[in-house]
Amino acid sequence: MSGGERPDPSPSAAEEAAARAGLSAAVEPGDPVLGALLESRPASRVWTALRTGAPLEPPAGWTAAALRGRLERWRARAREVDPDLVLSRAGDQGIRLVVPGDPEWPSQLDTLAERRPHALWVRGAHDLRNACLRAVSVVGSRAASAYGLHVATEMSHTLAEHGWCVVSGGAYGIDGAAHRGALAGGAATVAVLACGVDMHYPRGHEQLFAEIAGHGVLVSEHPPGAAPNRHAFLVRNRLIAALTPGTVVVEAGRRSGAANTAAHAQELGRTLMAVPGPVTSALSVGCHRLLRDYQAVCVTCARDVIEQLSPVGAEPPGEERVRVGADLLDDTARRLLEALPERGSVGVAVAAAASGLTPDAALRRLGLLAAAGHVERAAAGWRRIPGSRTSRG
Amino acid sequence: MSGGERPDPSPSAAEEAAARAGLSAAVEPGDPVLGALLESRPASRVWTALRTGAPLEPPAGWTAAALRGRLERWRARAREVDPDLVLSRAGDQGIRLVVPGDPEWPSQLDTLAERRPHALWVRGAHDLRNACLRAVSVVGSRAASAYGLHVATEMSHTLAEHGWCVVSGGAYGIDGAAHRGALAGGAATVAVLACGVDMHYPRGHEQLFAEIAGHGVLVSEHPPGAAPNRHAFLVRNRLIAALTPGTVVVEAGRRSGAANTAAHAQELGRTLMAVPGPVTSALSVGCHRLLRDYQAVCVTCARDVIEQLSPVGAEPPGEERVRVGADLLDDTARRLLEALPERGSVGVAVAAAASGLTPDAALRRLGLLAAAGHVERAAAGWRRIPGSRTSRG
Structure with a gap:
């Protein structure tokens, strides 16, 4: 970290999320200079520097000129953005922010390196x-x-x-x-x-x-x-x-x-x-x-x-089911899986009630269980894939 | 050459052609044992051995059993074949025999090695x-x-x-x-x-x-x-x-x-x-x-x-003309090329008469000139490709 930037106490996750929300509104997606800045600094420090005009050192691999040309544009836009307002309005529309480190962040995006998204808006x-x-x-x-x-x-x-x-x-x-x-x-x-x-x-x-x-x-x-x-x-x-x-x-x-x-x-x-x-x-x-x-x-x-x-040697499609062992599921997922009937399918609300989860939490876990090969979407809700009983079942 | 086979004086081209004509009627095309035999022996010696029952040693890489199993079949068929009759009847139908070493033999077939054709019948x-x-x-x-x-x-x-x-x-x-x-x-x-x-x-x-x-x-x-x-x-x-x-x-x-x-x-x-x-x-x-x-x-x-x-770096099609330099053409081809008019096309008979060749010889040379990029077939005969004047022209 450069001597020109003020050392801050470690920012909270909420501060980081708000900063990335602001950056997503002020900076073009995929800008590699911002990507490089965020690799070595908390987003909140970058955001504060944009809003206050505090100095920012160019990140490794980039010249001062490359950063300077951008900073002017970014600062002009950042002045018009209120991250908290953006976030609360998004929330009102059922839109959530997902940032690196969140459980919902798709880590395969990290291969984009400097061009990794600063933040994702998800609905x-x-x-x-x-x-x-x-x-x-x-x-x-x-x-x-x-x-x-x-x-x-x-x-x-x-x-x-x-x-x-x-x-x-x-x-x-x-x-x-x-x-x-x-x-x-x-x-x-x-x-x-x-x-x-x-x-x-x-x-x-x-x-x-x-x-x-x-x-x-x-x-x-x-x-x-x-x-x-x-x-x-x-x-x-x-x-x-x-x-x-x-x-x-x-x-x-x-x-x-x-x-x-x-x-x-x-x-x-x-x-x-x-x-x-x-x-x-x-x-x-x-x-x-x-x-x-x-x-x-x-x-x-x-x-x-x-x-x-599919990996070499995998079963041909139709037979193939990539399945995570039931013993590797966390307790919540296991409870939800056990709450599903042996036959037929149930809606999210029924599965949630049977497992004692909120509908939102149940839906997240159903997605996880589907990815792990234990349940699948049916026309009217979700159903177990045969043979997917947990070891406790 | 094995001691079991009689040494012959070198056979003539006509004897070799007749032998290969006979072999093409008595042996399955592509038989690798015959192919191997012909790599180290004149065809006439193999043909004579089939007709007379004289001994044949197996070729390099093949067992006596592999040859023995075939010889019986080949000999039975060879007894029913008269190569001279096959050749003369073919000639009556305008069919010619082409064997390795002939000017018309496509030498790219030699990559087939033991499975190279014993002979080709061409019309x-x-x-x-x-x-x-x-x-x-x-x-x-x-x-x-x-x-x-x-x-x-x-x-x-x-x-x-x-x-x-x-x-x-x-x-x-x-x-x-x-x-x-x-x-x-x-x-x-x-x-x-x-x-x-x-x-x-x-x-x-x-x-x-x-x-x-x-x-x-x-x-x-x-x-x-x-x-x-x-x-x-x-x-x-x-x-x-x-x-x-x-x-x-x-x-x-x-x-x-x-x-x-x-x-x-x-x-x-x-x-x-x-x-x-x-x-x-x-x-x-x-x-x-x-x-x-x-x-x-x-x-x-x-x-x-x-x-x-096309070779890497060749002109794109449309521009591309693989052309053999006129100075590399033999005298007969050059004479034929010079006999073609500057514009329009002529039939084979006209081109032959103008160049003093027989129609057969003219046709062969036209094929060669076409392959060399100097002439091309037109709807009514043959025509020069522009720019194909010979250095003497």
Whole structure:
């Protein structure tokens, strides 16, 4: 820490969260200089420096000029942001803040290093970290063909049936088909947005976003109320790639944004997959280029995708259930699991009442149990997966 | 050479050709024991031993038992074959024999080692070796879809327009579309058959084979009159793969014979390419498996294919003309080239008369000049490629 910054007592978690809420409103997502600053300093110290004009030393690897150019912009914006107000308004809309170190923080994002999100704004019934324990990104063109929409829907539906969470970008076309297929398949789906999670952009997806909030998660680096812009879409794509071990491009034209997500996936060492299509279709040109020039794996169905993402030697899909031993569950999760009936499914409220948990707490634990392979979503609630009795049961 | 075989004076080329003609009728194509025998002995000595019952020592790497089991079968068949009669009947049908060492022998077949053809029976206006100087194999299912037929035709047409010879198997479906596209594109095409080149199998391709004989080559390891069988198709596939530096599988179902050709191509170190298709089509399943599990290169058009087969740094197709310098042409080829008009095209007979060659000799040289990038087939004969004047011209 530099001599120019005042030493503070260790900030509280609430102070850190408020500071990151403020930073998410004042600084562009993915800014690597802020990312580097936050690697060596509490967020509250950075935030205070922006608000008070106190000096900030450039972080390791960055010049004073790089920081200076940004500071002016950041300070101007920070003066207009009241973190407590942003947080309380978000809370009123059912939007929560998730920051590094929180139980819900998806730690796979840490591979983004300096470009790790400063904070995530999350809305929805599911726990983001749990949802992404077994997840795959499915992306593609907005202007999709009937073929692409069919493949995205079918693939995501089957992935969901096998307990995989589908992550996508909430856009028209392939993204929308991926989310809808996943919802119909009965699993959580995660929409990573380039605007506030309250913004309903694109407008035609308002109803879809409501369903995702009910059975999955909407997530964004932008605070509630933020409008989307072109740069935000590109920066957002790195999150889609980083949240999962693999990205499938279902359909992409010559200049599709999906190619950008694919590049992020490859750069992060994730498995890059592409769905082939007719060579006569302009909407498959991008996929074929990924196959030809970027060593993308050719996948034609959910089974191919699961095989690519499963450890070598794992059971083929259908048989395969990654299950955490019941003895490794914490007491609360175990109690909830025991409260579920042997047959049939129950809603969250019933499961909560039977286990003595609040509905919110029950829902979080159900997500965890699903990720651990003990329960799954059914059409009307949640059910045990056969053979999932606890050792105490 | 073993002490059990009588030392002969060196046999003449005609004796060797007759012996190989006999062997092609008495021994299965691709038999590796005969291939090994022929690596260390003149064909005439092997043929005489089969006909007279004289002893034959097993070739290096093979046991006496492996040879003994075959010899009985070979001798029984050899007794029924009169090589001179086979050759003269073939000649009457316009069918010629090509053996290793002949100017028309495609030496890229030598990479097949022990499984190199014992002899080739050839019918058609083009020189086999010249045709294959710049060639690519295009294969696929008999039961092709409209999509596959369209892609095979289009790709082969464009390949031919760029001076590439298309090699295929003469079957219904993709093979037929590949040959037809190549003929329409104005280049030679080579059909490698699993039966005699006079057999017109499949029957519905009689007219197509006549066109290929007129503007390309029909080739087979089987003597005239030989009927096809399942084994012959599989053995034939290795020739399609070996004749060219790359094989494109346009469409292939789960159990297509094209996968066999693809396996040969890969084993021989040739470039394996596959055309993607809709994942909803059963006829693209084989292509997608080649892309996913066999590192086939994804190609969507003739340009992709040419790029794969061209040296790194070569001009992109359209600009690209592999041309042998006119000063490297022999006198006869140079004389023929100079006899062609500056503009427009002429038939073989006119070109022959103008250059003082027989039509047969003129046709062979035209093939050579085309392979060298100086002339090309036009709708009505042959024409110079602009800029192809000889240094003497």
